[in-house]
Amino acid sequence: MLEGFQAGLSWLTILRRREGFRRAFSDFDPVKVAHYGPTDIARLLSDPGIIRSRAKIEATIAGARAFLAMRERDEEFSDFCWSFVRGTPLQRGRRAVAQTPLSRTISSELKARGFRFVGPVIVYAWMQSVGLVNDHAPFCHRRATLAAAGSGIGRP
Numbered sequence: 001m002l003e004g005f006q007a008g009l010s011w012l013t014i015l016r017r018r019e020g021f022r023r024a025f026s027d028f029d030p031v032k033v034a035h036y037g038p039t040d041i042a043r044l045l046s047d048p049g050i051i052r053s054r055a056k057i058e059a060t061i062a063g064a065r066a067f068l069a070m071r072e073r074d075e076e077f078s079d080f081c082w083s084f085v086r087g088t089p090l091q092r093g094r095r096a097v098a099q100t101p102l103s104r105t106i107s108s109e110l111k112a113r114g115f116r117f118v119g120p121v122i123v124y125a126w127m128q129s130v131g132l133v134n135d136h137a138p139f140c141h142r143r144a145t146l147a148a149a150g151s152g153i154g155r156p
Contacts, residue, residue, distance in 0.1 A: 001028065001060050003126040003156040004117030005051045013051075020049025025060065033064035059116035066114035081106075085132050093146055099124045139142075 006014045014021075024047050037045075044050065044057045053081065067077055074134035084106055103124035110118040128131045134151075136143035 001025070001063060003122050003129065004059055004063075004126070005053070005056050007056070007122055009051065009119060017050055020047070024050045030064040030067045033061055034068050034124070034149075035049045036061045037063075056117060063115050066110075070113060081110075081132065089131050089147075092133055097124070097135070103127060 002014055002018070005021070022028060041054070041057055041061075045052050045054060051113055070077055070080065084102060086087075099120035103120040106127070107118050107120040107123045110123065124133075126134065134143060134147060
């Protein structure tokens with residue numbers, strides 16, 4: 001959800017409003033968010049604690065519904081995500097990349113399930129943030145942790 005809201009903005013903008021998002025979107029509870037309707041959308045559009053983009057708000061609600069639909073089909077979101085990397089983070093050298101063939105594949109799969117604001121660039125940033133791909137700089141403290149996870153320790 002936060003990756004989608006970040007589109008076109010800096011991460012710092014999103015991070016500064018993270019608690020506002022948490023409050024506005026019921027502690028990120030997908031069951032509650034999935035039930036949001038027009039009154040909730042109006043409330044969110046007037047909330048200065050979040051990014052007030054109708055498209056991004058509606059995408060968040062659709063994402064909660066898609067997440068729950070997957071669960072109803074006994075398709076756990078975590079298993080779905082990690083299946084693309086066979087359960088361990090991909091180890092990549094640090095280079096400037098905005099999207100990959102894998103982020104395009106995952107983007108298509110998410111869209112097919114009803115998620116929005118999940119283009120391949122957003123998905124690649126999300127893959128980095130959740131640890132599916134490790135392309136941290138050599139001096140970054142996260143690189144070694146994720147490299148260890150990628151060598152067989154399991155999901156970070």
